């Protein structure tokens with residue numbers, strides 16, 4: 092009896108999946124290009140809310156969720172949201188290729204987070220190996236994809252990814268981005284609160300990198316512009332630079348920023364998708380291969396996405412107040 096009920100439940104589930112996929116295809120085919128987004132590390136603290144936000148994004152037609160374990164459950168859960176994106180979950184090494192096949196954008200929040208007292212560099216040893224494995228698979232299964240690197244230390248994981256892609260012969264510097272959007276999100280929030288501005292109207296470019304003093308918010312270029320000087324400038328800069336540590340300490344051993352990072356990751360991934368779809372005027376700060384400062388092969392700066400149609404972004408060589416091309 093229990094066996095029969097089990098098989099009925101399995102059949103119903105299969106029918107349900109079929110109907111869901113059919114429904115998804117019909118809905119998505121009418122709205123725009125087919126875009127597959129893959130999240131590697133999708134069962135983690137960032138991966139789960141990021142998966143949810145990408146499922147809600149109308150530009151995503153297929154959401155592929157991969158982790159070493161736990162992804163079928165996350166995928167089943169997210170797939171019940173009544174938005175068009177088709178969802179698939181993959182777990183374990185043997186499924187990594189299937190998860191990546193055909194991806195337009197791959198987002199990587201796989202790896203260990205900080206605990207109080209640690210720096211992002213303390214994560215290097217373990218996360219470098221994870222990133223190397225995942226990027227090797229990307230070069231084999233979706234060499235054309237845009238890669239959004241979230242795993243820390245971003246200042247190192249991006250150059251590691253670049254080396255892996257170079258070795259595989261698939262490196263395109265216009266398609267590899269270290270996600271520094273959370274620094275921008277924090278700078279906007281703190282600046283708007285300090286200056287009594289509507290946070291929705293505010294922008295603050297953040298350049299440099301994604302660790303400590305390499306995080307450089309440019310309040311002099313904030314819009315709408317209100318002067319920030321002296322102690323106030325120092326305090327706002329420091330709070331932005333220490334934003335990650337503020338969350339790590341508040342979570343007291345239970346990890347680092349996950350929800351605000353998922354939001355930031357979704358904002359940046361959407362910019363990539365819009366760029367891919369040919370939308371004009373998409374500008375984001377991100378950590379990329381750069382010639383802005385000759386001694387620094389990678390540097391976060393403002394990137395305009397208008398070249399995405401050709402498969403990449405064009406650098407902002409002048410990090411000036413208004414010049415972004």
Ligand SMILES: NC(=O)c1ccc[n+]([C@@H]2O[C@H](COP(=O)([O-])OP(=O)(O)OC[C@H]3O[C@@H](n4cnc5c(N)ncnc54)[C@H](O)[C@@H]3O)[C@@H](O)[C@H]2O)c1
Pocket residue numbers: 131132133134135136137138157158159160200201202203204205214218221224225240241242243244245270271272273274301346347348349352
């Ligand atoms: N760029 C940023 O601004 C930013 C912000 C916050 C966190 N981070 C970084 O993001 C990373 C993830 O943070 P989290 O809080 O989600 O951690 P987490 O431990 O909650 O989740 C990480 C996930 O990665 C998975 N994973 C580990 N090895 C993997 C592999 N080989 N393939 C696929 N998945 C694998 C784990 O199973 C886990 O589910 C950390 O390195 C953290 O420092 C970056």
Ligand SMILES: O=C(O)C[C@H](O)C(=O)O
Pocket residue numbers: 204205211243273334335336338339347348
């Ligand atoms: O601070 C961390 O370790 C996570 C992340 O880089 C952040 O800025 O929140």
